[in-house]
Amino acid sequence: MSMSATSSAYEIKLDDSQSIKFGGYIKIDGRYVDGNIAYRDFWIGSGSVLPESQSQFKMFANESRINTTYKNGDVTAFVEMDFYGGGGNEIISNSSNPRLRHAFIKYKDVLVGQTWTTFMNTSALAETADFAGPMVGEAFVRNNQIRYTRGAWQFSIENPESFGGDASQDTAPDFVAKYTHSADWGNVSVAGLFRSLTTVSGESESGVGLSIAGKVKTTGKDDFRFQFHTGNTGRYVGVVAAQDIVGEEAEESTSYMVAYRHFWNDTSRSSVFYGNITTDITDVDRSHWGINYFDNLTPKLSAGVEVGNFEMAEQDADSNYVQFSVKYAL
Known part of the structure; x- marks a missing residue:
């Protein structure tokens, strides 16, 4: 049995065929926000509109x-x-439950x-200090599923959830098919989503969504990341910015995200990003932009700062933020 350290994990070799690897990271954030959208540690595409702008500073380690x-x-x-499992308080312990x-x-x-x-195409997510990043324009959800991979193709049946409807009567899983083309220049994926949604009265509504996403290398180590989604994507895109069902109808949304990452040298880099989502029934129009700077102080220790803005245009509400982060890879 031997142990070796890598940049992302510690691996224990049990024998020639068995190993256990331990990984993760510790991340400490400090965040100052000024605006009229209620939030906490990060923005998930929705929030109560405050009667007037407020300012707040918080520090937290929940993303670890x-x-x-x-x-x-x-x-x-x-x-x-x-x-991010809740629990604890900021009066005594600042403790948080595992999730x-x-x-x-x-x-x-x-x-x-x-x-x-x-x-999802996970390589098409922007690098951000904000835990959520421009989620309003990103496919971002974890599901229980059965997935089959064959070369560049992936097929899955996934846990259904009629967000906004009557999920207790969901009787069929969600179906996803995705094709990813990878090359030296990066990758592009095309995915289709097929769903049977349940309305508040128990009626069935069909839902179909399309996603095109990718990561393309440009000059040097720089890269361009993009996502575009349309159809009845609901909770699969934008987190809670768009519902699956509104009353008796399946909501349709259109969303996109673009991000460019530039390396200043071998250890420092910056990303500029923008995400937006609009819907047809609830008339949502929400966006998130930001720009950041990260520097690797050691191979495992990095620090960075990010400034940005999130907006709910249909309610004439927005907030600006500055976030400082320190991250150590285990």
């Missing part, structure tokens, strides 16, 4: 996470937790458990 990977031949098991993020088993080409929806 730990994970474990077990490998035995063709079997991989992975579990990860962070600390399950991922828990899945993978055998050869089949994955079973909770992880990122197959509808």
Whole structure:
């Protein structure tokens, strides 16, 4: 048995076919926000509109996470937790409860458990200090699922949830099919989402969504990331900015996100990003932009600052923020 340290985890070799890897990171954030949208540690595409602008400063470590990977031949098991599970208070302890993020088993080409929806292209997420980033324009949800991968193709049946309707009567899983083309210049994925949604009166409504996303290398180490989604994507895109069902109808939304990351040198980089979502029934028009700077002080320790704005245009509300972050990879 031997132990080795990498930039992202510590691995214990049990024998030639078995290993256990421990990873994660510790992240401390300080955030100052000024505006008239109520929020806490990060913005998830929605929030109460305050009668007037307010300012607030907070520090928190909830994004910190730990994970474990077990490998035995063709079997991989992975579990990860962070600390956005609620609990505690800021009067005495600042304690936070663990929250399950991922828990899945993978055998050869089949994955079973909770992880990122197959509808996502995780390489197309912007690098941000804000935990959520421009989620209003990103596909971002973790689902329990059964996924089959065959080369560039992935197919999955995933846990249904009629957000805004009567989820207690959901009787069919969501279906996702995705094709990803990868090359030296990066990757582009096209994904389709097929759903049976349940309205508040128990009626069934069909939902179909489309996603195009990717990450393209430009000059040097720089890259451009993009996402575009349309149709009945509901809770799969924008977090809670758009519902699946509004009354007796399936909501339609259009969303996009663009981000450019530039490396100033071998250790420092910046990203500028923008995300937006609009809907047809609730007339949502919400956006989030930001620009940041990160520097690796050591191979595992980084620090950064980000300034940005999130807006709910349909309610004439917005907030500006400045966030400082320090992150140590375990």
